[in-house]
Amino acid sequence: TGGGGNGSGGSDGGSSLTPDVPSGTPETVETKYWREWETIDADEPPLDYSATAGAVLDPVPLEFSSEDDPWMREHALMVQRGLDALGIETQLNDRPLNQLYAQSWDTKGLEAIISMSTHGPDPQRGLDPNPLLMRRTETSLSNYDNYYHPDLQEVLTEQSRATDRTEREELVAEAQRIFSEDVGALITLFPDIITAVNTERWSGYVQTPGNGPTKDSFVWSEVNLQPQTDDRAYIKGVTTSMNSLNLPWAAGGAEAKRLTFIYDGLFDATPDLEVVPALATGGGFVDDTTVELTLREGVEWHDGEPFTAEDVKFTVELYKEHSSTSQTPFYEPVESVEVLGDHEVRFNLKGPDAAFMTQRVVRSVIIPKHKWEDVENPSQHNPESPVGTGPFTYENWEQGTRFEVSKNEDHWMFDDDWRADVLGDQATTGEGVERVIWINVGNIDSMIGSLQGGEIDAIGTTLSNSQADRAASTAGVEKMTSGNFAPLDTKLMFSCPLVRDKEFRVALAKSVDTEGFATDVLQDRATVPSGENPISDLTPWHTSDTTHYEFDIDGAKSNLERAGYTWDDDGNLRFPNGDAWAAFVERIQPGNMHQRRDELGQADFS
């Protein structure tokens, strides 16, 4: 399903021109890897799409998975309409989600020119720009689209080592500007997190970006909720179930998030995505590769054992030794850990790592040494009853049906003042919840029914706007919406000659009516970024000073026209021909692909 054949075009619809090629210019440009990518097998390109002078464009494959988000197909249709307006035929590939991902596992790169998927609202993506930006660098395993921009590469590399905050912010802003201007991808929107909760029984839901009040990435709602009735058990309906009680070796399922309720990290993040102390109360970089932290005193594990620096050291070493799967970002840059005192540790890093304090130590999970040291094979260990220091104590888990924790009274998060500091306006006071129970309700329909029937107090997954409205039609149930920092990333495959033409990319960006889509389909429950900027304005790293290519079909068309593209009588777009073709070939050369026509001093071919 790799896309159009060879650039001869013409055969299926549209009439191509006779190629007219200035000497020294190839008549056809093939899909090609322009750099040596470790992740990409250049001999066996997953995508084969060539450009031929004067030829009508082959259909452009558009890839997505309708399992990704219910409206994802609508989104693909929007992109399709954009391309259609430009006279480009498209071919929609609706793929099973796992296969969409499998392309990355096989590390052969994307198999379609345009491929869209949403990024998960992993809290760390809201805290630090690295998770979303570093994948645009040359060596990232997650760079599937063969994107390479020398300037961006430089800026990103620099910022990843810049431990100085202001310096880094500047660099990150620069990176956003470069990427947006270059149309490195189509960052169409940040979909809102919509859910519904019972506000008659509980007050004090905390809206967290990317998480809403009810998802499991943050624990703020649960520690802040105040019962309005005598029942202090807060029941959350979910559709996914935890696979095990082994957080560090979880494969990223629901357990990786839900179990963090039991544990603490070294630092935590507020609903405003600011870093606040948790098990560590202070400290920071001593030099570029050394971090020293002071740990909170008086903290006890749920079984009564005291928490010490030994636990931190043990945790990191265990993770490293047995390759913890869920805590990779935390321990990855750490070379070694030293215990400086009962409540003081030093991390020696492998290299300068800017994100260490802003991302990696935040919501990391520290496990008790006394529980884990005798575990023979931690990756296959399923603790009977996990012990942490977190705000909630493990009570019971029934695979596939329920997970139950109870309040850890002594935890600092239940200190009203502390919460007032961190949560600001959203903070409440009172006795709080006694228990939090996750119940797997399996399907959305029953979940809405259960919420309306009062069997559950909140829905722990995202709903569509209309579902939330339906749920909220019952008294006592309210729809809740919060912003999101994880964008919908519409990746462009840069091995493809067409994509490498910046004029085309700009035209593409102009042809996609994201605003209209957000209004019409998502009923405005999404944020449309200004420009192709993956860093959301919810995060402190965001810059609004980015190039924004407005939705403007005519503008897009005239861009193409000036770049030498033409249309046949049926309105099918053709590659440039003659001199314009030579200009096209010039534009897509490795050094030039981030420059527009006029920057290269090319003529206006319209």
Added chain:
Amino acid sequence: MSLLDITDLTVTYSTDSGTVHAVNDVSFSIDEGVNYGLAGESGSGKSTLAEAVLGLLPGNGSVESGSIEFNGRDLTGLSERERRDVLWEDIAYIPQSAMDSLDPVMSTGAQIRQAIQTHRNVTDDKARARVRELFEIVGLDPDRIDDYPHEFSGGMRQRVTIAMALALEPDLIIADEPTTGLDVIVQDKIIDKILEIQDRMDSSLLLITHEIGVIAETCDELSILYGGKAMEQGSVDNVLVNPTNPYTMGLKNSFPEIEEGDQDPVSIPGSPPNLSEEPSACVFKDRCPFATEECEASHPDLVDLPNRNHRSACHHVTKAAQMRRDATDPETWGIPDSHDESDRGEVLLETDGLEKYYEQSQPLLDKLRGNDPNYVRAVDGVSLRVRRSEILGIAGESGCGKSTLGETIALLKQPTGGEFVFDGEPYEHYADGNMREFRRKVQIIFQDPFDSLNPRQTVRQLVGEPLTIHDYRTEERERAIVETLEKVGLTPAKKFLDQYPHQLSGGQRQRVAVAKALVLDPDFLICDEPASMLDVSLKVNLLNLLRELADTEDIGIVYISHDLASLVQVSDRLAIMYLGRVIEEGDVESIAAEPKHPYTTSLLAAAPEKDPTVDRDRVLLDGEPPDPVSLPSGCVFAPRCPKAEDACRESEPGLDTVRDGDHRAACYFPDGETPDADGLADDRSDSTYGDPEFSPPASGDSASD
């Protein structure tokens, strides 16, 4: 007052294609202690009548009119419950096919016990005791009452049903073809048993059969049914000795008998009437050679013949004597009398010590150990010789290896030993790539006319297929087909060409099967009981056809059958088989008149007589043939032979032990010869062996020397 009084009984079946008038105005009565026979061709309504009496008509059958009075009570008016009380208590039933009529998942004893306990309030123990008693009466081992039906042979199962019928000592036993499908020896034993017991219990018997001979031997009175009508009834002595109805005559004449071996039996041409309408004319008129306009007008009533217990339904009953005379002449029935003499030609097929052993499947373990497998010696050293224009009959009990022999000489099965020469070439010649040639020259006709034709092919395809296969007369295919069809008497052939087998009658089908065999102009024909499934009259037709073919086409024929009587009719020479061996061989006349081997004698003796005045001596063989896997040493027949001596058990007599010209037998103590002085310890003098009670062959007509 008679026991069972049937008056004007009419039974119909409703079917998709209209009403079937199966029984039309039949009346008769059975007195206490009387054996009553019901005879007629297939489809004449015999079973229907019996079922009507028993109230067992299938859902679509109903008694339209008439009454069935049993001991003065009209059975037709009984409620379901009242009828259940009569059933078995008063009227017991021996159903048509013993093989299927026992409940397969209930032990035989339990089935009988159930019959007892349904009607009598007795304890289980008492019932069991009764079952044991019954088993003994019918000659079964009382210890086997807990065995399931499939553990018994067909004959034994039939005895179980008889035992069941006797359980409550009913006043009337209705036996519907109790012996059909069994071979003569078993049939004879069963009939004997029924008679013996019924005599002892003094009950009446309604015996249904299409074998006139059986009735002649067992019954006092009978009715002949045809097309649901009683054609003739009365005492057996009257009806069968002096039939007054053309149908009875035809039926009787077509029943072959051994002593008539020299005569061609006469058949009734045509097929049974259409029962879809109530008969308005004489039902037999279409096939009756004596039919006149009068017969068209109405069906004749049964009229009492003066002074005798004899009634007949025929418009021409007054001319009975004349008709009787004419009826014996085949020409009367429109059958050409074709008795060309033809000399037997050169030897076509010769086998010497031919063997066909079946290896028994063996557990893997034994195979690994290298144990020799057991063999079923289905054909065990058979030496035969068949000439052109000669019909060799092969007879023997079921399971003696007749079919295997037939298929082996047809090379459908590979012989496992012995010599085989056909047309001068040995088996190896054919096996070595010349099988096509062999297949063209040798054809085989199988037993079952209903099954030997592919139901999805038309007659043209059926008969034409061998031509295609052998690329024979392909340029004049159609003509070859038509010719052959006409040769076997399917005229006009055109009419049949596009018909499918299901559109043909049984006789016609069998003829198509013959045509299929003949279309290649074979030299040699093997017939494996081709007539055993056919009604008597059809059977006769076929025998005549084969005889004619042998005579006119110079074909050598092997005719296999367990029906000795028809073999005697058709064959030139006979070979008697027992357990894979030929134990006697010779000219038909010689064997029929003077059997040498005690087994042949009993076979001959078991065949029923259609003349009730002849008293036949039964020769009842004990037991069943031994297991062909572990044969006894010495003469294989010794365990059942009433004359067996030590010598017989020690060594096996060769076929040449007795020799009388062409007539040979494998017996140390042949019948008809004075045995050695010490060899005659004949304490079973109730059976007379070797009494040449068969009338000597009339000279002249036969195709023999």
Added chain:
Amino acid sequence: MSEFQRFLAKRLAISILLTLVAVSVIFVVLRLLPGSPFESLVTAGNLSQQQITEIRAMYGLDQPMWRQYLSYLQSILLFQFGYSILRSQPVWGVLAPRLVNTLILLVPALVTTAVLSSLLGMYVGWNRGSKLEKLSIIATTFLRSTPVFITGILFVIVFAYNLELVPAFGMRSISASPEGYVETFASLDFLHHYILPFTVSVLYYSGDFLLLARNGVVEKRGSEFLKLHRAKGLSEMQQLARAGRNSMLPILTYFALRLGMIFQGLILLEVVFGWPGIGRELVLAIQQQDYPLVQAAVFIMALAVIVANLVADVLYAYFDPTVSTSGGGAA
């Protein structure tokens, strides 16, 4: 060795061979196809290449195929299903409760339907052409031929959504937190959730039994032996009982076969009703590409079918007095 023992030995050998082949097929399908549970981690950008390699080594995925195969064979045939990749616990620990949930739903359903539908089938077979016969045939044909999830959905819409008689989803009410099987299953709440899926499974299975029984009785009804029973003066009911007894064998063997398939659960039914059974678990495991779990589940299912087949054949040979034990057996 008796004939029967010989038959048994042969049948057993075949079953063992089949098991081996089936197990190998499962292996081939699982290993030769691309994909792995760590994809989502990689996609999320969490794992480095080296870590991926380490994890693969941990699960033996880096070994040569034949070595993986051997160790796989060894462990699976010893019922050592190993550890679930995603659940950090023994596979059996994951599957066992699911299996219990499936069995508790389907075994009673199967038994109920086998008894009731067979009886009904015999009855309507005896009363050929009755209205009841027509009706039951249409109904069971509909229920049997329609995919079970559609019946399930229709029932949910009618009985749960519109009539609101029963809950639409799940095995226990969401607020229940029973401990142990007894508490789980011995409660009104469970019963309340149980009725709908139970009814649907009963109805779903009913078709086969009904038709088997009906056809059996219809065939027997015209048989000679029944005529003889009738002639003996047995009452209608007794005759029906005999006809029924004679049609029992296919029903019995079919029951055994179905029982074997019950370990597969009714995947679709479990999905529709949110029944936490083995079928639903398997779908999940497949989606997550949890090799050990999938292979164990499929192995259990295959084994159950093979054993049931064996049992059916042996039952057949054992109970049918007329079947020759050398010949093989049931379809």
Added chain:
Amino acid sequence: MSTETKPEAELKKRVEGVAETLRDQFTFLRRDRLAFAGVVIVAAFVFLGLLGPALAPHDPIEHTVRDDAGSMLRLSEPTGAAPFGTTAYGKDVLSQFLAGAQPTFIVGLFGGIGTGALGFLVGLVSGYYGGWVDEVLMRLTDLTFSLPFTPMALLLLTFVTPSVWLMTGIIVAFLWKMPARVVRSEVLSVRERTFVKSARASGASDLRTMLYHVAPNVLPIGFLYTAYGIAWAIAAQASLAFLGFGDPTVTSWGRMLRQVFESGNMRVAWWWVLPPALGIAAITTSVFLIGRAYEEVINPEIQTEQ
């Protein structure tokens, strides 16, 4: 029938012969009203299967139904604009229903025919030749019996992009066992019939005997199981699609149900559930009803009395 004097005439006759047999065999439809209703439904389904997409008023995926104000009509009950209502994102259910008939039809038809044909061939060869051929083929069916269909199909579909043809292939690969067994046992009994022996006696080769004599006599069973195969294939395809393993690029009835179920709108949007659900139920039931009636024709033992 290789050499013929008048091949056309012969051919014509043969065709007529076959037609007659078929006519004979299909007369049951006149008697059995249920089966007749089934035929009507099947005919309607075939019609939809062939022309459904062309009849659909809108594109089932791309077109969005809008109200007068131009905004998307979400989850609308049947109205004039959308006679069967709309889906959560304003798609026309009627169009989806019509277009969805096609993949259902294709899988049903080819899955059924493939199942019937493959099973028939295997059963025929296995039953006719017996011996080790039979042993091997029967063990193969045992194997497909013991591998659970749904899980295996799901496994395969997880890794390979599902397409209608792939589904058909998988369905055939798993379902052929049913007809194979039945046909085989039928062949076993036909093989013993005299006319087969007779064909061999007249010198017919194995192939000829098998094709001309055995095969035609088990063909009805083959037809019957092809019919059942169609119903099974439709059911299997719908089931797989419902579990989310169907071809995502194609609207099929099973996939429609998947979408309602997943979208969490089953409780409200009955108009979205019923067309595909009833469509599948009707077609599978009809095929079975016809099959059952036909079975009674070819197995007179269980024929309904009139």
